[in-house]
Amino acid sequence: MTVTSAQARAELGDWHRPVADKRVSAAEAIALVRDGDHIAVGGTLYSRTPMALLFELLRAGRSGLTLSRPLACHETELFLATGAAECVVASWVGIGLRWGLSPVLRHYVENGLARYDEWSHLALGLRYKAAAMGVPFLPTRTMLGSDLVARNAAQRVSCPYSGEDLLAIPALVPDVAILHVHRADIYGNVQVDGYRHMDVDMARAARRVIVSAEEIVSPAVIKATPGATMLPHFAVDAVVEVPFGAYPHECYGLYEADFAHFDDYVALLRQHGADGARRYVESNVLAHEDFAGFLDSVGGDRLRQLARSAQELTA
Amino acid sequence: MTDITPDVTPEERMAVTASRLLEDHRVVFAGVGMPLLASGLARRRQAPHLTIVLEGGIIGTQLRPGQLPISTNEMRAAYGAPMLTDITDIFLYAQRGFFDYGFLGAAQVDRYGNINTSFIGDPDAPKVRLPGSGGAADIISLCHEIFIVTSHERRRFVDRVDFVTSPGYLTGGDSRRAAGLTAGRLAAVVTDLALLDFEPQTRHMRLIALQPGVSVAAVQEATGFPLLLADTIGELPEPTHEELDLLRELSAENTAGP
Numbered sequence: 387m388t389v390t391s392a393q394a395r396a397e398l399g400d401w402h403r404p405v406a407d408k409r410v411s412a413a414e415a416i417a418l419v420r421d422g423d424h425i426a427v428g429g430t431l432y433s434r435t436p437m438a439l440l441f442e443l444l445r446a447g448r449s450g451l452t453l454s455r456p457l458a459c460h461e462t463e464l465f466l467a468t469g470a471a472e473c474v475v476a477s478w479v480g481i482g483l484r485w486g487l488s489p490v491l492r493h494y495v496e497n498g499l500a501r502y503d504e505w506s507h508l509a510l511g512l513r514y515k516a517a518a519m520g521v522p523f524l525p526t527r528t529m530l531g532s533d534l535v536a537r538n539a540a541q542r543v544s545c546p547y548s549g550e551d552l553l554a555i556p557a558l559v560p561d562v563a564i565l566h567v568h569r570a571d572i573y574g575n576v577q578v579d580g581y582r583h584m585d586v587d588m589a590r591a592a593r594r595v596i597v598s599a600e601e602i603v604s605p606a607v608i609k610a611t612p613g614a615t616m617l618p619h620f621a622v623d624a625v626v627e628v629p630f631g632a633y634p635h636e637c638y639g640l641y642e643a644d645f646a647h648f649d650d651y652v653a654l655l656r657q658h659g660a661d662g663a664r665r666y667v668e669s670n671v672l673a674h675e676d677f678a679g680f681l682d683s684v685g686g687d688r689l690r691q692l693a694r695s696a697q698e699l700t701a
Numbered sequence: 702m703t704d705i706t707p708d709v710t711p712e713e714r715m716a717v718t719a720s721r722l723l724e725d726h727r728v729v730f731a732g733v734g735m736p737l738l739a740s741g742l743a744r745r746r747q748a749p750h751l752t753i754v755l756e757g758g759i760i761g762t763q764l765r766p767g768q769l770p771i772s773t774n775e776m777r778a779a780y781g782a783p784m785l786t787d788i789t790d791i792f793l794y795a796q797r798g799f800f801d802y803g804f805l806g807a808a809q810v811d812r813y814g815n816i817n818t819s820f821i822g823d824p825d826a827p828k829v830r831l832p833g834s835g836g837a838a839d840i841i842s843l844c845h846e847i848f849i850v851t852s853h854e855r856r857r858f859v860d861r862v863d864f865v866t867s868p869g870y871l872t873g874g875d876s877r878r879a880a881g882l883t884a885g886r887l888a889a890v891v892t893d894l895a896l897l898d899f900e901p902q903t904r905h906m907r908l909i910a911l912q913p914g915v916s917v918a919a920v921q922e923a924t925g926f927p928l929l930l931a932d933t934i935g936e937l938p939e940p941t942h943e944e945l946d947l948l949r950e951l952s953a954e955n956t957a958g959p
Contacts, residue, residue, distance in 0.1 A: 430757070430788065433774045456788055457774065457835060478835040482771045483734065487832065495830040502830065504819060506838035507756060508796070511789030527796055528839045531868035531880035537824065542881070551881030581758050581774060582787040638776050699768070699776050 388424045391557040394593055395520045401593075407572045408625045412442040412677065415596045415624040419443060419562050422450040424475075426514070426558075426588040428565030429632065431457040432481065432643040433581060436566035438631040438677035439598050443564075444468060444667055454560060456510055456584050459635070460651055463490035464671075467663030472500050475558070477507040485652045493660040505529075505538055509555050511584055516557035517591030525552040563592035566632045567616070568640070569607065570599040574622030577614045580638025580700070589617050598626040600640060630681055630689055639700040641692040644684075709940055711852075711893035714912050716742060716948055717940040719804075719850045719891040727801040728752045730840050733773050735850045736804035737764070738952055739891075745947045754800060756836035758791045760784040767953040773836075792836065795843035798884070803844030805837050807851045809862050812906050812926045814849065814869025814887040814899060816841065817862035824864055838867040846888040853892035853923045860926040870904035877904070895920045896937060900929050910935035 389397070416439065419425065425443075429435045440461050447470070453462050454475035462479060465471035467490050479502060480488045494500035505513065506529045516524040525543065529535055530553055535542070543554045565585050570576040576597055578585070589595045595617075602625065608615060631637075634644035654662035674680045681689065712735075719739035723729055725748040731740045737753070741764040744751045752761050757774035763781030770778035779785055794800065808831065809817040816837060822828030841847050847869075851857055869887050870877045877885075887904075890897040896910040907929035908920055913936060921928055940948070 430774045431772045433757075433772070433776075457772075476833065478833040480832040484771055487829070491832075492830050496827055498826075502833070504833045506834045506842075507836040508789065508792035508839040508843075511792060515789055527881070527884070528792070528842045530842065531865070531871055531877060531882050532834075532838050532842075533824075533865040534819070534834065534838065550883075553881075580776060580779060581785055583758070583774065584788050586787060587789060636775055638779075643775065696776060699765075699780065 388559045388561060389593065391517050391520055391522050391559060394517065394559045397593060403620050403623060405573055405619060408574045408622065409572050409602065410624045410626060412439055412598070412626050412628065415439065415626050416442045416446050418594045418596060418623060419446070419448055421448050423561035424452040424454065426560035426563040426592055427453055427455040427461065428563065428583065428585045428588060429635065430455065430583045431459045432635040434566050434578070434583065434637055435459065435461050435632050435635040436564045436598050437461060437633060437635060438628040439564050439566070439596060439626065441671045441677055441680065444470060444671050454510070454558065456507060460648065463488055463663050464667050466490055466494045466500050467660050468667055473503060474500065475503045475505070475510070477505055477510050481648050481652070485648055489655045490660050490663050503538060504534055506532065506534060509540065511587065512555040513558035514584055514587035514591045516555060517559045518587040521557065523554040523556050526555055527552060529553055558591060560588065560592040562594045562596060563589045564596045565589060566598045566637070568599065568637065569601045569603045570597055570625050571603055571605045571608050572625065573605070573619035574625050575605070575608045575615055575619050576617045576622060577608060577611070578616050578638070582616060586616055589621055595622045596624045596626070597622050598628045598631045600629055600631060600637060602627045628677060631677065633681065633684065633689065636696065640696055641689065642695045642699070644688070644692060709945065713940060713945060713948060715850060715852070715891055715893040717944045718896060718912070718937055719848065720746065722848055722889060722891070723748050723751055723802060726750045728754060728799060729802040729804050730754045730795055730800045730844050731804040732806055732837065732840070733770060734806050736806055737769065739850060740804060741951050742944065742948050745951065746944065754791060756788060756791055758786045758788050760786065764951065766950045769952060792839050792843065795839060798845070800844045801846060803840040803847045805840055805847065805849050805867070807849050807857065809857055809859055810849060810851065810890070811859050811862045813871060813873050813904055814890070814906065815862050815865045815871060816849070816867040816869065817864045819866040820864045822863060834866045841867040841869065842882055842885060844885060846886055848889050848891060849887070850891040853894040853920065855923050855925050858924040858926070870899060873904040874902070894923060905929050907931055908934060910937050912937050913939050
């Protein structure tokens with residue numbers, strides 16, 4: 387069980403994030419995650435997924451995890467298939483319609499081996515936002531009339547002023563938020579380009595925050611464009627430098643998602659079912675000592691091609 | 702330009718019919734796939750000031766011909782957009798009432814316009830666990846006028862959905878309003894066979910016009926519940942050469958991507 391928004395607030399009174407060098411290795415950062423934790427995964431679908439940190443988390447062999455994400459993609463399937471996670475909280479699970487329904491999700495949920503706690507996209511966003519605001523719930527007009535309400539924890543309420551029917555969306559305090567960003571300084575002031583997805587609320591909601599960055603930059607670089615800073619140092623516990631740290635997913639303006647990699651992954655699933663995802667983890671995660679080893683196996687030419695494509699698209 | 706009528710596919714008829722519903726100077730919250738394609742076509746034709754919003758947090762995407770995004774959260778989806786915000790924020794704009802149109806696809810839709818993207822069979826022991834709502838439940842709840850666009854097949858047009866992921870008119874009549882959804886009107890369902898709306902009293906789906914060469918019987922045959930028929934059933938005009946050219950340019954196979 388995760389803590390309440392009030393408990394999370396109180397915890398920060400005792401939890402200090404000094405203005406100190408927070409750079410650590412991926413393995414050291416992942417030591418902040420315990421068995422049974424609720425992990426909020428930054429980015430969404432195949433965009434700015436903290437893949438290097440998630441691969442490290444798979445390597446660490448944690449169990450009983452819950453993963454939450456606005457739109458969960460292939461990374462979440464890997465956690466289900468290896469038994470690391472037993473619950474997904476999301477509004478959508480799958481790579482994209484081009485790749486069909488997720489056979490991993492189907493196998494685990496249809497056979498009662500894992501839970502998929504489904505919320506509408508906005509409702510999940512409000513769960514993080516309520517926790518980020520330090521309040522126990524937020525009222526909304528969405529999801530009223532949806533059968534999702536009977537299956538999740540949302541409660542119907544009346545507005546104390548107007549009497550209108552609303553839904554109360556409960557705060558979600560992740561134990562750990564794991565994000566990948568474009569740049570950070572050593573203190574954990576972080577910036578992204580392009581989409582922010584739900585990263586800001588997710589990080590402010592969470593009890594611990596781990597960030598990987600394409601690049602660690604000097605504080606002067608951050609200060610040159612303070613409006614682009616997404617999170618301040620006191621909302622971040624650990625910073626890990628990982629170029630191409632979202633691969634095979636995209637990082638806005640830097641590299642596109644590798645659709646051919648998804649095709650290969652889905653071909654494995656078609657051939658071997660959920661076991662295909664375990665084979666994928668064997669050969670892409672466990673076979674390498676670290677994420678750099680995985681990127682080496684992909685090859686520099688491929689990565690440079692994805693980078694060129696991204697630059698061209700966002701020029 | 703030749704005089705030969707190009708071969709029009711049913712999908713193209715559907716996209717063109719859907720695009721014609723969108724007026725200039727409005728804001729459309731579009732799903733990826735057919736809704737986005739139809740919105741992009743409208744922008745290139747009768748609605749150059751149509752603002753296309755996507756749930757990834759994009760306001761005003763211009764779309765690049767041959768480079769349509771697969772997801773609403775990738776950099777292709779942001780092409781030419783003057784503003785990117787976060788996901789929750791874009792839905793809060795919808796909740797505030799800024800978005801004129803909500804434009805959705807549907808894997809399974811029923812006579813009252815309810816959409817299921819969650820479960821086939823008993824939700825407690827599903828035969829198929831589908832991917833989930835994504836933003837569809839929010840779009841159908843929070844935009845002013847809702848359009849649904851989907852291929853017309855009996856397995857898609859069902860009497861009652863197994864699960865209401867995204868609420869249409871629920872059980873008909875006043876039930877949507879009674880559930881607390883005081884805003885939002887399901888305006889039309891566009892298919893490759895027909896254009897349909899919802900009869901104002903019962904809120905039951907109603908056939909109002911046919912695609913060229915399609916009969917009422919053919920539409921009924923492809924629908925898993927008895928259709929209401931409008932007093933006069935119109936015939937939708939074929940796509941023009943201009944519409945087809947624009948549509949084909951926009952949806953050309955992406956060859957530049959990874």
